[in-house]
Amino acid sequence: MANLPRILVTNDDGYTSEGIQVLADALEDLGEDWVVAPNREQSAVSHALTLDRPLRIERLGERRVAVDGTPTDCVALGISNLMANRLPDLVVSGINFGFNMGADVHYSGTVSAAFEGVILGVPAMAISLGVGEGLSFHLAASFAHDLAQWILENGLARDTLLNVNVPVGTPLGVRLTRLGVRRYTEGVIEEQDPRGRQIFWIGGGQPVWEAIPGTDFHEAASGFVSVTPLHLDMTDRKSLQSLRETSPSWADTLSGTEE
Ligand code: MN
Numbered sequence: 001m002a003n004l005p006r007i008l009v010t011n012d013d014g015y016t017s018e019g020i021q022v023l024a025d026a027l028e029d030l031g032e033d034w035v036v037a038p039n040r041e042q043s044a045v046s047h048a049l050t051l052d053r054p055l056r057i058e059r060l061g062e063r064r065v066a067v068d069g070t071p072t073d074c075v076a077l078g079i080s081n082l083m084a085n086r087l088p089d090l091v092v093s094g095i096n097f098g099f100n101m102g103a104d105v106h107y108s109g110t111v112s113a114a115f116e117g118v119i120l121g122v123p124a125m126a127i128s129l130g131v132g133e134g135l136s137f138h139l140a141a142s143f144a145h146d147l148a149q150w151i152l153e154n155g156l157a158r159d160t161l162l163n164v165n166v167p168v169g170t171p172l173g174v175r176l177t178r179l180g181v182r183r184y185t186e187g188v189i190e191e192q193d194p195r196g197r198q199i200f201w202i203g204g205g206q207p208v209w210e211a212i213p214g215t216d217f218h219e220a221a222s223g224f225v226s227v228t229p230l231h232l233d234m235t236d237r238k239s240l241q242s243l244r245e246t247s248p249s250w251a252d253t254l255s256g257t258e259e
Contacts (some may be wrong), residue, residue, distance in 0.1 A: 005031035005152050008040030008088040008117070010074045011096065012109025019095035019129065019137050026141035027092060030149055032063065032162045034088070036078035038109075039066040043096075045110035047072050055087040057113040071113035079120045090151055091117030094127035095140050099126075099165045099214040102182040102209065105230060114161045118232050123151050130220060132168040140166040143174075143225055159232040165220045172223040179228055182207050 009029050011020040015037040027033045039058065048070045053071055058066045065082060067074045075091060100108040110126050111247060117124035126146060129140045141157040143166060158164065186205025193199045209217035216226040 005029055005039075005089040006086060007033040007148065008075065008078045008091045008122070009033055009035045010037045010078070010091070010093050010113045012038065012045065012071045012093075012113065013097050014038050014041045015060070017041075017097065018060075019097055019140075022137040022141045023144055024139075026145045027148055030145065030152065031089070031219060034063040034078060034083060036065045036066075036067060036082060038071060038073045038074060040067050042070050042109045044107045045070050045109045045112075046107050047115065048109075049073060049076070057091065071109040072116045073115050073118070075116040079122065081115070088117075088122050090148055091124040092127065092144060092148055093117075093124070094129075094164075095137050095166075096126070096128035097142065099128050099220060100126065100141065101161065101165055101220065101226070101228075102180045103240045104182070105163060106121050111163055111230070113162075114163070115230075115232060118159055118161050121206065123161070125151060125157040125164060127164040129166050129168065130168045135168050135172055139170065143171075147227075148159055157229075160229050161232075163227040163228045163230050166229075167220050167223050167225070169223070170184070171225045173225070175214075175219040175224040175226055177214060177216045177219050177228045177231075180209055180212055180217035182217060191231040195216050210218045 007030060009024050013019055020037055024033055024035050043184045047162040050069045055067055057076060060066055067077060091114055093110045100111050105111045110128060114126040115122035127140060127144050129137060129143050184205050185209050189201045191199050211218055216228050220226045
């Protein structure tokens with residue numbers, strides 16, 4: 001048993017969500033799977049860490065733990081404490097209820113949990129399912145199983161994770177993609193509460209995405225599973241290069257030949 005791969009499963013929809021239950025079941029035959037997940041919905045909390053209070057956990061079974069914290073808390077706690085006697089070989093985050101594509105990856109607790117794995121030196125993938133008629137987590141879970149097995153066998157490049165989006169229905173195939181662009185038409189909706197005071201709801205409008213082939217939005221909307229490799233280092237090397245070449249007045253002149 002000692003050499004079976006160890007998989008840490010988490011999410012941002014919360015421990016009781018169907019997506020993580022189906023995912024954990026699907027990954028079970030790959031090795032020793034642990035579920036360490038938030039005890040309630042934590043969608044769109046991004047990469048938040050809880051620093052202003054202690055974390056409490058509830059043990060729901062052998063290798064099953066609910067945490068009163070964020071997805072990032074769960075991965076940090078899992079790796080540095082609960083599973084500290086042996087690092088996990090893989091972090092899998094999901095299956096999220098709803099796509100995480102384009103700029104979503106910056107807001108998503110699902111994707112951030114996978115990045116936390118990467119930061120702590122463990123290969124990771126995030127997986128999300130589109131919302132629509134005929135929604136079923138089982139096909140996505142089956143793909144997660146096969147991809148997890150592939151990552152366990154082949155590894156991933158350092159500081160990289162795979163962000164997977166699975167369309168509703170039977171996928172036509174799998175496409176390797178880059179992040180696309182989505183625009184929110186009404187980012188904040190203003191209303192009045194029953195007492196006549198101004199209130200605001202974030203994220204009320206229908207988003208529209210740009211139909212660019214090769215992007216996650218386009219390929220998932222065309223019925224394909226989208227797999228986007230994401231890198232932890234967000235440095236824009238082209239801009240770095242061009243800023244260095246133009247030597248703006250606010251920057252020191254570059255000396256040496258740092259990469
Ligand atoms: Mn979510």
